[in-house]
Amino acid sequence: MKKKAIMWIELGLIVLLAGALLAQCISFKKTRPVVREPAVPGESTLSYSPPPPPKLQWDTVKQIAKLRELITPRVEKITEDIYLARGFALGSVQMVITDEGLVIIDTTESQEAAYKILKRFRKITDKPVRYIIYTHGHLDHVHGSPVFLEKGTQVIATKEAVKFMKKDFDLLKEFHNRSRLNQAGRAAPGYSRKLPVKSPVRGTRELGELIWPTITFDQEYSFVLGGKKFELYHTTGETPDHLMVWLPDERALFCGDLYYQSFPNLSTPMLDPRPVRGWYESLDRMIAMEPKYLIPAHTAALIGEENIRETLTNYSKAIRYVYEETVRCINQGKTVDEAVQLIRLPDELAELDYLQELYGRVDWSVRGIYAGLIGWYDGQGAGLSPLPPRILAREVVLLAGGADKILARAIELQEAGEHQLVCELGDIVIDANPDDKLAHTIKASSLEYLGYTGGNLNMFGFYRSAAALERKAAGIKP
Ligand SMILES: [Zn+2]
Numbered sequence: 168m169k170k171k172a173i174m175w176i177e178l179g180l181i182v183l184l185a186g187a188l189l190a191q192c193i194s195f196k197k198t199r200p201v202v203r204e205p206a207v208p209g210e211s212t213l214s215y216s217p218p219p220p221p222k223l224q225w226d227t228v229k230q231i232a233k234l235r236e237l238i239t240p241r242v243e244k245i246t247e248d249i250y251l252a253r254g255f256a257l258g259s260v261q262m263v264i265t266d267e268g269l270v271i272i273d274t275t276e277s278q279e280a281a282y283k284i285l286k287r288f289r290k291i292t293d294k295p296v297r298y299i300i301y302t303h304g305h306l307d308h309v310h311g312s313p314v315f316l317e318k319g320t321q322v323i324a325t326k327e328a329v330k331f332m333k334k335d336f337d338l339l340k341e342f343h344n345r346s347r348l349n350q351a352g353r354a355a356p357g358y359s360r361k362l363p364v365k366s367p368v369r370g371t372r373e374l375g376e377l378i379w380p381t382i383t384f385d386q387e388y389s390f391v392l393g394g395k396k397f398e399l400y401h402t403t404g405e406t407p408d409h410l411m412v413w414l415p416d417e418r419a420l421f422c423g424d425l426y427y428q429s430f431p432n433l434s435t436p437m438l439d440p441r442p443v444r445g446w447y448e449s450l451d452r453m454i455a456m457e458p459k460y461l462i463p464a465h466t467a468a469l470i471g472e473e474n475i476r477e478t479l480t481n482y483s484k485a486i487r488y489v490y491e492e493t494v495r496c497i498n499q500g501k502t503v504d505e506a507v508q509l510i511r512l513p514d515e516l517a518e519l520d521y522l523q524e525l526y527g528r529v530d531w532s533v534r535g536i537y538a539g540l541i542g543w544y545d546g547q548g549a550g551l552s553p554l555p556p557r558i559l560a561r562e563v564v565l566l567a568g569g570a571d572k573i574l575a576r577a578i579e580l581q582e583a584g585e586h587q588l589v590c591e592l593g594d595i596v597i598d599a600n601p602d603d604k605l606a607h608t609i610k611a612s613s614l615e616y617l618g619y620t621g622g623n624l625n626m627f628g629f630y631r632s633a634a635a636l637e638r639k640a641a642g643i644k645p
Pocket residue numbers: 258305307308424464465
């Protein structure tokens with residue numbers, strides 16, 4: 168009986184479908200949307216004299232002073248057997264001395280810096296390097312390794328680190344080189360305006376040979392060397408492959424990039440989304456260990472149980488707050504741009520010295536969390552299969568009455584200091600006609616202003632690169 172009913176329903180559907188086809192309501196032919204190619208607008212002819220170069224903000228001067236402190240090379244004695252070499256490069260190197268040899272944690276991005284550090288370490292001890300540990304596979308932690316490597320040195324990292332390094336240094340190698348230069352403000356060096364003060368940040372030069380781990384582990388690994396116990400835990404955060412090193416007898420914790428003195432870079436604009444939830448969970452694990460010494464891979468070590476507990480608790484709170492607020496916005500159906508406007512750190516966290524947005528930013532974090540948790544479509548239709556941006560841009564330029572009209576408004580806005588809007592208007596003209604030199608030139612000036620007022624090191628680098636690329640497109644040197 169049931170079978171018969173299904174048969175009748177199927178038959179009915181076939182008849183309906185055949186009818187619809189005959190009536191031409193349904194077509195199985197995939198049709199492309201109509202794409203008309205609007206004419207390219209004429210190049211703008213306005214006369215323009217760029218504004219004077221932006222001045223350094225007092226906040227930026229303070230940042231530079233702080234940076235100088237951070238990049239003054241020094242080897243610090245943390246305990247009788249633990250040394251921290253920082254300021255030689257972007258990344259630091261940590262050395263633990265045992266009766267049977269040395270454990271080196273992270274190796275910087277530069278062999279040149281690594282040589283200098285090893286020379287300083289060799290004034291303290293001549294013991295062999297038995298282990299090198301990578302807290303994670305970022306270039307500023309692994310590229311100095313050939314300098315520390317001796318016969319029989321074992322290199323330890325998580326299993327995930329091998330995957331991570333293959334992605335960064337092989338699969339996405341060209342992209343990573345480009346994004347690194349972009350972040351450092353060096354995407355088009357010939358077209359950058361000279362900095363008003365000498366940059367305290369030394370560039371990462373050509374990267375040397377990569378030394379791959381010889382010992383890898385999934386969640387935990389431990390070993391004893393010269394009577395000292397080393398416990399390694401896979402603790403995600405900065406990267407999915409991140410680990411921390413715990414010396415239980417000394418209560419010393421080497422935390423890699425899970426803590427440094429700035430609001431953390433929970434999302435870096437040109438890299439893949441980071442495990443933000445993992446980050447605060449790792450911090451909670453760190454707090455539970457009650458360390459007496461906290462030795463990060465960037466910035467100074469923290470000493471004292473109380474100090475470390477308080478700092479890590481606030482750090483974890485800040486990350487958790489941003490994560491949970493972002494998730495709330497996602498569930499409420501807010502767009503990422505709406506969420507960015509809404510989410511701010513609570514005052515009691517925002518005012519803390521080690522949570523200033525010098526390196527990471529809350530708005531970038533929100534964007535990164537969106538990118539990591541949900542897809543790219545906003546549910547509003549137009550974004551599902553958008554036209555190339557030039558089509559809309561050409562329509563807009565036509566409606567405005569030509570590129571001159573839009574750029575005249577951009578110049579007015581630039582004089583009023585509305586630099587972001589200048590860049591967005593500039594992009595309409597550039598999308599419509601990439602050869603419009605004036606649009607590139609106006610945009611370059613506003614990008615520089617944005618860089619000088621952003622109060623964030625990475626932002627400064629990105630804007631500096633973008634401004635140089637615009638000048639390059641216009642064929643104009645500053
Ligand atoms: Zn790092």
